[in-house]
Amino acid sequence: MNASLAPAWLAVPRDANDLAPAVWPHSACRDADGVLTIGGVAATALRDDFGTPLYVVDEGELRARARRVRDAFQDAAATRGTEARVYYAGKAFLSAEVARWVTEEGLNLDVCTGGELAVALAAGVDPVRIGFHGNNKSRVELEAAVDARVGTVIVDSVTEVERLAAVAAARGIRQPVLIRVNSGVHAETHDFLATAHEDQKFGFALADAPEIAALVRAQPGLMLVGVHCHIGSQIFGIDGFRESAARIVALHAELSEIDPLPILNLGGGFGIAYTSVDDPDPIEALADGIVAAVAAQCAARGIPIPRLAFEPGRYIAGPAGVTLYEVGTVKPVRVSDEATRIYVSVDGGMSDNARHALYDAQYSARLASRSSTAEPTLTRIVGRHCESGDIVVDAEYLPGDVAEDDLLAVPATGAYCYSLASSYNHVPRPAVVAVRDGRARVIVHRETIADLLARDAGLTPTSEGNRCLY
Incomplete structure (x- = not known):
């Protein structure tokens, strides 16, 4: 052998x-x-x-996993007196049929390019239920997003803030945006899958976030509605999410002193088993632990728990x-x-x-x-x-x-x-x-x-x- x-x-x-x-x-x-x-x-x-x-996708399995993750986060949020929205991260696998399946199961949809946005819109996804990610969205992509009236755009650089503000203002629209922030938590995963450490291409440093928030709020065409953080992918346990939540809630509280922010998006990255020895925590345990950590941090600061959002992709499709x-x-x-x-x-x-x-x-x-x-x-x-x-x-x-x-x-x-x-x-x-x-x-x-x-x-x-x- x-x-x-x-x-x-x-x-x-x-x-x-x-x-x-x-x-x-x-x-x-x-x-x-x-x-x-x-x-x-x-x-x-x-x-x-x-x-x-041949790629074979078990439709029943994908739909069931979409429902399971939806219920896990919504139940955990309801227990703490708030709401949770789950966005399917389309980068995991996106087609018109998959876009329809996940939205039919009550999920929203996260896209990160003009191509993914085009698939979602062609599939009939309500634009209000779309979040638009990406670290280098072109003006053409931003125009498409604003024209479609997507629910949120997650901004990733000063250039993008200015670019999006100009597009929205030219159309007389106030585009809701989230600021992507790096919490500094290093997820226990492959270096290329860890996305919240400082030395990488996504988002803003935690220390710079108040300045970026002020820049967004100064733009007539933009409306700051929340903060976003994603610590990485293929993560099995709760520790990284708990630490990241503590740092992001502190930022959320600081920014909300100026004007309340309704949304806190903690991303996705929930791992799956690829081999018989892989043992990720059940999604219910992860959901309850993450929401509990946010609730505890909010309670310590005497602030209400914001509406929460999460972006699983691999967990649903993998x-x-x-x-x-x-x-x-x-x-x-x-x-x-x-x-x-x-x-x-x-x-x-x-x-x-x-x-x-x-x-x-x-x-x-x-x-x-x-x-x-x-x-x-x-x-x-x-x-x-x-x-x-x-x-x-x-x-x-x-x-x-x-x-x-x-x-x-x-x-x-x-x-x-x-x-x-x-x-x-x-x-x-x-x-x-x-x-x-x-x-x-x-x-x-x-x-x-x-x-x-x-x-x-x-x-x-x-x-x-x-x-x-x-």
Whole structure:
């Protein structure tokens, strides 16, 4: 089994066919033939009907998680005498259908580019329920947001304050805004996922926030309604949120002495399980702990608890997604005299899941087209791209008889996989299929070689329509 090559956290499974409940959608199971089914649809049928690689989203799972996080924060807020709004962070995964699902479940929507805003509006999302993030919003993007009457714009720089103020004033509108502030709390996560420390591109330093608030309040076209802070992503516990809440409530109290601020947005970043050893706190515990911390800080200062807002994305979309791949080759590679690593190459890779290359992210995998009684064997699942770092699953025990044409499933890929997808090496991006109650339908079409060629100006006439708008 070449266990010497396995990471310390990865245990040899008793059964390499088992599906760890924390990692897979609740609907995932094996049928009588050992085939993985999701949302009542067999993985083999999905391959036959839609091809591979294939992103599969369990609609019921995504909706249920949206409801669960909504209820968790609203219940925690109501217990302390305030309200909570939950925004789905569209950067995790956004399509027209997903925008409709989350808003139908009572969530608002957070976008961070003109493209995401366009998807939300085209999907029919009420603009009042949209929050617009981003560290470098162009004038064109801000014009689109103001013209659509989005609920809030989260400002991120002095330049953006001035830019947005000019856009709003030209239209005779007072645009509600939040100021994004870095609390200085260093989340226990990958450096690229920690977003509230001082040396990074987002937001304003805590010490500078009063000056920025004064600048916003001086603009006739802007209306300051609150403060925003997001400490990072893939966070399992409460400690970082509790400390950040203490610092942000202090700022909120200071700014409210001049003019009351109704909203305090504490962002998202709630972690999920990608492997069987990941153990994030339940969302109910996180919600109750965060809201309790805010309430305690407000009580200590003798101020009312503001209306709260939160922005989960990964928590809602991540566990609802599974990616299907077909095995192309299985190759033993001698690593030392004592160990050989089994490389399993699939028909996708870093173009459809860049997270291992970016963050050294760990994933799980299982045979999806059959079950097997073969001994578990340590494997590395890799893609088809011309990069040695093209790794999908760094280490996983699969049945030792894994072979060409087998179907593999990688769970917890609903967040940031499609969003980060590329056509590297001119490999077209996969389709996204929603499954529910035994039915499957495409919600994002597969990209084709013809699509890639159509964008090559050396092969097609240029047109004014190709101008970049932001």
